Amino acid sequence: MALDRKDLAILAELTTNARASHTELANKVGLSSTALARRQKALEDDGYIQAYQAALDLAQFGLTTTVLVRIALESQSDEALKAFEAEVVKCPSVVRCFLMSGTDDYILIVLARDIQDFERIHRTELSRLPRVARVQSSFALREVVNRAVPTVVFGEAKR
Amino acid sequence: MALDRKDLAILAELTTNARASHTELANKVGLSSTALARRQKALEDDGYIQAYQAALDLAQFGLTTTVLVRIALESQSDEALKAFEAEVVKCPSVVRCFLMSGTDDYILIVLARDIQDFERIHRTELSRLPRVARVQSSFALREVVNRAVPTVVFGEAKR
DNA sequence: CCAGGATGCGCGTCGGTGTGCCCAAGGAGA
DNA sequence: TCTCCTTGGGCACACCGACGCGCATCCTGG
Numbered sequence: 001m002a003l004d005r006k007d008l009a010i011l012a013e014l015t016t017n018a019r020a021s022h023t024e025l026a027n028k029v030g031l032s033s034t035a036l037a038r039r040q041k042a043l044e045d046d047g048y049i050q051a052y053q054a055a056l057d058l059a060q061f062g063l064t065t066t067v068l069v070r071i072a073l074e075s076q077s078d079e080a081l082k083a084f085e086a087e088v089v090k091c092p093s094v095v096r097c098f099l100m101s102g103t104d105d106y107i108l109i110v111l112a113r114d115i116q117d118f119e120r121i122h123r124t125e126l127s128r129l130p131r132v133a134r135v136q137s138s139f140a141l142r143e144v145v146n147r148a149v150p151t152v153v154f155g156e157a158k159r
Numbered sequence: 160m161a162l163d164r165k166d167l168a169i170l171a172e173l174t175t176n177a178r179a180s181h182t183e184l185a186n187k188v189g190l191s192s193t194a195l196a197r198r199q200k201a202l203e204d205d206g207y208i209q210a211y212q213a214a215l216d217l218a219q220f221g222l223t224t225t226v227l228v229r230i231a232l233e234s235q236s237d238e239a240l241k242a243f244e245a246e247v248v249k250c251p252s253v254v255r256c257f258l259m260s261g262t263d264d265y266i267l268i269v270l271a272r273d274i275q276d277f278e279r280i281h282r283t284e285l286s287r288l289p290r291v292a293r294v295q296s297s298f299a300l301r302e303v304v305n306r307a308v309p310t311v312v313f314g315e316a317k318r
Numbered sequence: 319c320c321a322g323g324a325t326g327c328g329c330g331t332c333g334g335t336g337t338g339c340c341c342a343a344g345g346a347g348a
Numbered sequence: 349t350c351t352c353c354t355t356g357g358g359c360a361c362a363c364c365g366a367c368g369c370g371c372a373t374c375c376t377g378g
Contacts, residue, residue, distance in 0.1 A: 014213035018177045021366060032326045037367075050216045053307065054173035057209045061312050066257065068266060085303050092311035097304035098225065102297040107227060111309050138261040144244050145256035148212065150270050152251035153220050180334060191358045196335075198356095 003048070006031060010039060011048065012154045018052040062113045066140040069108040073131045076105065080131040091125040104136075115139070162207070165190065169198055170207065171313045177211040221272045225299040228267040232290045235264065239290040250284040263295075274298070 003011075009029045013020060022033040022040070029036060043049050058064075073080050081099070088097050088108070096109040110126075112118035118137070126135060162170075168188045172179060181192040181199070188195060202208050217223075232239050240258070247256050247267070255268040269285075271277035277296070285294060 011213070011215060015215065016210065016212060018211035018213045023366075033367085034327080034369090035325050038324085046219075047216050048219050050214045051175065052177035052211065052213050053175060054170070054177045054211050055209045056170060056174065056308055056312070057206050058308070058312075060205070060207050063309065063312070068257070068259070089304055092314060093309050094304055095306045095309050096302070098227070098299040099301040099303060100227070100297050101300055104297070106303070107297075107299075108304075111311075138259050138263070138266075140257040140266075141260055142258040143255070144258055144265070145248055145253055145267075147254045149215055149217070150222065150252050150254050152270075153215070153217075153222070155251060182334075192335085193337090193359080194357050 007039060007043060007048075008154050010036065010043065014040075014049065014052075015149055058111060063111040065112040065114050065118060066143065067110040067112060067118055068138045068140065069110055069126065070104040070136040070138075071106040071108065071126075071129070071132055072103070072134040073105045074133045075131060081105075083130045084132070087129050091129075093121045093125055166198060166202060166207075167313050169195065169202065173199075173208065173211075174308055217270060222270040224271040224273050224277060225302065226269040226271060226277055227297045227299065228269055228285065229263040229293075229295040229297075230265040230267065230285075230288070230291055231262070231293040232264045233292045234290060240264075242289045243291070246288050250288075252280045252284055 006029055010025060013025055013028055017024075020028075022037045025040070026033040026036040031039070040049075071084075073084060084106070085097075085099075088094060088106070091108075091110075093110050093112060094108050095111055098107045099105065100107050108126075110118065110121060112121055118139075122135075122137070126132075165188055169184060172184055172187055176183075179187075181196045184199070185192045185195040190198070199208075230243075232243060243265070244256075244258075247253060247265070250269075252269050252271060253267050254270055257266045258264065259266050267285075269277065269280060271280055277298075281294075281296070285291075
């Protein structure tokens with residue numbers, strides 16, 4: 001299934017206003033509400049739209065510190081990876097975790113209130129992860145770009 | 160302003176179903192639609208809810224490859240940082256960019272269709288960034304955790 | 319020329335939303 | 349201890365808008 005520029009406009013708008021009504025979207029895209037409803041439903045049914053979710057302001061919850069954590073395991077055996085991953089998904093402060101190529105085995109993104117709070121997280125969450133050989137943390141001083149969707153997605157207009 | 164467990168339940172539900180109606184949410188949380196509407200509006204006005212946005216399935220767009228890019232600049236001067244940041248925000252394939260402490264100056268998260276596509280991105284987007292001394296890329300083999308909100312946010316029940 | 323897909327218009331129904339009012343609980347002060 | 353006041357909740361209602369349907373139209377490709 002190919003998406004034309006109107007589909008992309010719909011997606012671009014919904015990534016900003018997920019609660020926009022059919023009429024509202026139809027005006028912005030340049031369609032009637034009927035045609036828009038059909039297209040939106042197709043986008044949902046075909047899996048382009050996964051969900052509609054509220055974006056929380058994490059700073060409002062005091063989570064102003066982002067930490068990148070590089071972790072190397074003692075062993076790269078399948079059993080070690082499984083054991084580590086089974087525990088890392090339980091860490092409440094971890095928002096992302098990648099299994100990486102290269103020297104580091106895993107890279108985590110951790111959210112903390114501040115540096116002291118990260119010390120607590122390091123002690124209560126990270127240091128309890130199994131099979132860990134080395135943990136290296138880097139603090140993000142500033143977030144320069146934060147996009148949910150790369151702009152390249154909306155750039156390709158076809159029809 | 161302090162949030163009680165019902166507020167957190169509302170937020171937790173809205174991060175899943177941003178288009179849920181007042182009645183629908185009220186049933187899940189255990190409130191009347193009136194009380195829920197008041198709370199939801201308060202959460203929006205107080206800035207806890209930043210926006211409602213559609214989550215796209217990036218794999219559906221062919222973006223299945225995540226790359227972590229570490230970048231060191233020639234100079235850490237304010238001018239060099241500003242020049243670099245002014246350009247990196249324009250890169251369409253970059254979804255996140257952190258100014259970091261430690262040896263690396265910046266860490267980017269880049270989305271690509273595949274490894275060949277990343278070669279193109281490296282050539283057309285990354286290599287054109289100004290003041291760059293060193294670029295080091297690591298491929299994510301798998302995404303173990305991907306949360307928009309750390310679960311720790313919903314864990315604290317107070318009232 | 320014809321057929322299929324997509325669009326736009328109009329309509330009716332349904333549901334959500336917002337308001338006003340009353341009630342219950344808790345805290346402060348006399 | 350009694351009372352007042354504030355805060356949050358629930359109920360009922362009315363209005364308005366969204367949503368989905370049917371049908372006519374248009375455009376394109378065969």
